[in-house]
Amino acid sequence: MNAEFQINGTSLETARLLLRPFRQSDLQDFYEYASVEGVGEMAGWRHHESIEKTREILDHFIREDKTFAIVLGETGKVIGSLGVEKYGMEGALTEFDGYRGREIGYVLSKDYWGKGLMPEAVSAVIQYLFDTWDLDFLTCGYYDFNAQSKRVQEKCGFRPYRKLVMDTRLGTKEPGVLNLLINPKKKIKFVFSHPETLIYKED
Numbered sequence: 001m002n003a004e005f006q007i008n009g010t011s012l013e014t015a016r017l018l019l020r021p022f023r024q025s026d027l028q029d030f031y032e033y034a035s036v037e038g039v040g041e042m043a044g045w046r047h048h049e050s051i052e053k054t055r056e057i058l059d060h061f062i063r064e065d066k067t068f069a070i071v072l073g074e075t076g077k078v079i080g081s082l083g084v085e086k087y088g089m090e091g092a093l094t095e096f097d098g099y100r101g102r103e104i105g106y107v108l109s110k111d112y113w114g115k116g117l118m119p120e121a122v123s124a125v126i127q128y129l130f131d132t133w134d135l136d137f138l139t140c141g142y143y144d145f146n147a148q149s150k151r152v153q154e155k156c157g158f159r160p161y162r163k164l165v166m167d168t169r170l171g172t173k174e175p176g177v178l179n180l181l182i183n184p185k186k187k188i189k190f191v192f193s194h195p196e197t198l199i200y201k202e203d
Contacts, residue, residue, distance in 0.1 A: 002086040003100035003135055006065045012124045019068040019082065019121060022061040026069055029078035030054050033109035042146050043107050044168035070108065070121050080108035082121055084129065087139045095190040101137040102129065106152075113148065119155040126156060130183045137183065141166065143176040153179050162197040 011020040022030075031054040033039060040047045048054045061067040061081070070080035087103035090096070104125060108118050122140075129135045140158050142149035143166065158179035165173050180200060182188050192198050 005084050014120045014124045018071040022069045026078045036110050079112050082106040094193045099136040103139040118152045122156045138181045141178040143174040161200045
């Protein structure tokens with residue numbers, strides 16, 4: 001089942017990054033990376049074509065309080081976001097009944113691709129969600145065309161869970177993979193539903 005989650009003012013520090021709640025003062029940094037063609041599209045949403053669109057999404061991030069701003073430590077610049085979202089198909093994925101989990105999603109400024117920053121951010125959030133929030137599992141997905149996101153998830157310990165065709169915010173349907181990560185401190189053996197899409201292999 002989907003666990004309740006809010007950031008509640010939490011900040012997480014890594015070697016190069018600070019993850020914190022979004023602020024209204026982040027508008028220009030947010031627009032700078034979200035307006036670049038190809039950034040949002042890798043995650044299934046259209047790049048922002050106006051700063052008004054960015055302001056709308058920023059207000060949503062602040063109101064919902066479940067998306068971290070990814071801040072480059074040496075400059076204080078916001079270079080991405082990492083959301084702790086509800087996973088979909090909660091009613092259909094009966095293996096998660098009685099277990100607490102969420103789905104994570106992320107985007108990074110194109111200027112910082114290939115520097116290992118996103119695995120650094122994702123790993124910090126995974127540790128926080130498992131240690132502080134005591135979640136049982138996390139899911140995270142990628143579209144087949146997004147090899148970079150696939151590598152991030154592999155580096156962070158996610159394992160292929162289901163092969164799906166997923167809806168995008170662009171109004172398209174794209175084949176992709178939903179990955180699964182189980183809290184390593186817990187001895188959980190799921191009884192998986194829907195074998196037609198299942199690709200998870202247990203140890």
